[in-house]
Amino acid sequence: MSKNKSEYLINRHDNQYEVVVGLEVHAQVTSESKLFSTSATKFGAEPNTQVSLVDAAFPGMLPVINEYCVKQAIKTGIGLKAKINKRSVFDRKNYFYADLPQGYQISQFKDPIVGEGKVILDMPDGQKEVGIERLHLEQDAGKSIHDLDPKNTFVDLNRSGVALMEIVSKPDLRSPDEVNAYIKKLRSIMRYLGTCDGNMQEGSLRADVNVSVRKKGSKDFGTRCEIKNVNSIKFMQMAIEYEANRQVDLIEDGQTIDQETRLFDTKKNETRSMRSKEDAHDYRYFPDPDLLPLEVSDDFIEKLKSEIPELPDEKKKRFIEKFKLSPYEANILVSDIETSNYFENVIKKSDVKLATNWIIGELFAALNEKNLEITESPISAGNLSKLINLIKDGTISGKIAKTVFEQMMEGDKDPKKIVEEKGLKQESDPKALEALIDKVIDDNRDKATEYKSGKVKLFGFFVGQVMKVSGGKANPQLVNEILKKKL
């Protein structure tokens, strides 16, 4: 871990406090069907249309493990460089709630499917390793809807039984920025693997955030509070900031912190006590007798390992070594599988350096402005690569390319066609340029005289005039050369 300048500390009087954060991320497994039933998992379906007898806990119904979800969890474990447990056990977590039909959630308590692993974060001042404590599989609950009727609560069981991976980090995070980087990295790895779509709006990724504070330099952890079910990175950061400051205030005030579960109120930007340690549920975990321990063979794990694609860390390394990208550029391009795929498609047929600049610069800015994802880009990788080739072979200047690019953003048009149709081809014929330049010098005799008498700054004026007269199409390099001779 690098000692960094951008340390996140809370100052009160003469004391400096460090924030300690651990996350329990709930990631929905990408799977057509649920963890223990064959019901569909599509988001946004009509309420209670994706519910089997098992999901609704009808008498005598039994869970049967979905092998695909097991594979997804193991793949994620491999992506987190974690230990895969060949034997894991499903337990029942018992509690009553209207949207929990069985009266228990099937989860993994003592023996999770994935053990310790790690995630590498790229922070501005270097890399940071965050430990993963475990990953286990569990069922999601249904959804209680309280605001449809003044007296009644409605229950939608579509989500009931959907497979979740709970990924528990070690208390290694030290700032809201690190939390941001951690969630993004986790999301990126799972999207590369195709094991979780990471869609936070649809609730595919949410987290319980454990926060404690301690005086800078202290080795002991403070008492932590758990902020339940936060569903955006921004809210996680806000909640941590609020909660850390609340705890520091208490300590400074000579009070102690109660270990408790809290809720983050996004409207008031504050955390509120939900239940204290004493009121904590006794979940009465015990091994689910309807399910045998889950056992996987070495061959099964090896086969899954062979299916793992190149992950962001490895891809970044390759981009730096093979394409001579800077770590900064590589980071941006590998952060998302879709972006890196786009990049690799563009450079199949065009210059890497130019492609990097155009994607990170123009394309990202334009997409950002239109609020589009890379997958929704109006410009296909193929056409961007054509545009870059037009610049590279001198057909158009970088400046003209920007005009062409803007038109391409309006609809995926072939840049060659735009250049032809609009007559934007760069003028690189020396004779034509000479004629143009002669005319500009003629029209500005006085300035030419001044230049010759030593006012060299005027060179830029002449370049500008030539470009203006050519409608921006004159090859700037040639213009420079010819102008120097002529003046």
Next chain:
Amino acid sequence: MSEITKQSLSELVESIKSKKLSSSEVTKAFVERSEKSKELNAYITEDYANALNKAKKFDEKPNLDLKLPGIPMAVKDLFCTRDLRTTAGSKILNNFVPTYESTVTQNIWNEGAILMGKLNCDEFAMGSSNETSFFGNVQNPIDKNLVPGGSSGGSSSAVAAQLTPITIGTDTGGSIRQPASFTGTVGLKPTYGSCSRYGIVAFASSLDQAGPMAQNVKDCALLQEVISTYDEKDSTSIDFKRNDYSKELTKDIKGKKIGIPKEYRVDGMPKEIEDLWKKGIEYAKDCGAEIIDISLPHTNYALPTYYIVAPAEASSNLARYDGVKYGFRAEGENLIDMYEKTRSEGFGAEVQRRIMIGTYVLSSGYYDAYYLKAQKVRKLIKNDFDDAYEKVDAILTPSTPSSAFKIGEKTNDPVSMYLNDIFTVPVNLAGLPGISIPAGHDAKGYPLGLQIIGKAFDEQNILNIAYAMEEKINFKNNITDWWIK
């Protein structure tokens, strides 16, 4: 007693196959006898009209290749039956009609049998006398005001009274074997994983097992052959080679080694049980078996272990009956209030007792001392059997420590009620097959049973031993039809 209902399953199958009888004639005979036997209270839900219709349909196009061609039968009301109310003997499922069929009953219908109705049982199979049923006590046809055993009390009563030629029960701690013993009938609890639990209202998932109940061993073997299938819908179902139990049935058990566990001579065991056991040993010897004394040292701990494991699982299994989705709901001020009222009014006293015990033993701070320790003891009990089976092929014990008792005799003494299962629970804890066969009568003339316990998946062997001993014992049930006016 009509001639038809006196016939055993095997005889009825033969009569239908040889067209001496039609399914309609057989079904009508059992329906009529059932209707005359309401005083036994063996049924919770009757489905006679449908049964007669189905019989008629069967006769129109009889498929005589089936194993149970047009045979009517009633089943314990713990098996979910499509479109026919399934209550588990509880108020909380009083109006519950499944849209699905349990695997075990589906197997039975697939072989041509016809459902006549659902048989009474202890609420959620929790009881040893059928007295915890929301639908009232069941009379033992042996004598008025005598319990038929439990939890499959409606099943044992119905078979003994010949309201159904055969039936199925479920056995979590003795719920097939004890009622069989109390009614002079035969009941088999198969190896755990032999019969699918899919669609059976769960009591204790790691112990529950469905099994056949019949008038004789051969019928039992035939029904076991039908109901035991591997089922992907039950993750604890085991894919092993199943025999054609009835076809492979033999009385030749010469040289079979039968173990007699000394720990089953419990304190205060009535002399007549001891005598019955001795007689059983003689019968086994007469059949050519070799008797070997064995030890199952942890037997003493079986009952307390069972009464931790079973309630623990039950407390969780029964959490789904919360008034939210189906079944009985009591109105409440809010969600918690609704839960409390629904479950207080919906569950009877014994079920509530076990939910409380189970919740307690799983609670943090008690889990290790009770549940975890019970699991360890359970393993030791299983090891005892494994060691014993190094020396013997099967084990012979009494089925119960007494004959049937009077209704109300033990209702206020749960521990004495629980002691009824003392010889049967170790078998469930070890996941082994066990069969109870009638072997004699006590001084009052009430039937007594002997239990033969087998190795896992060795149903054929204990069926064979039971078949051979059945002939030697030549038991006659003394049923006077006292309830028929």
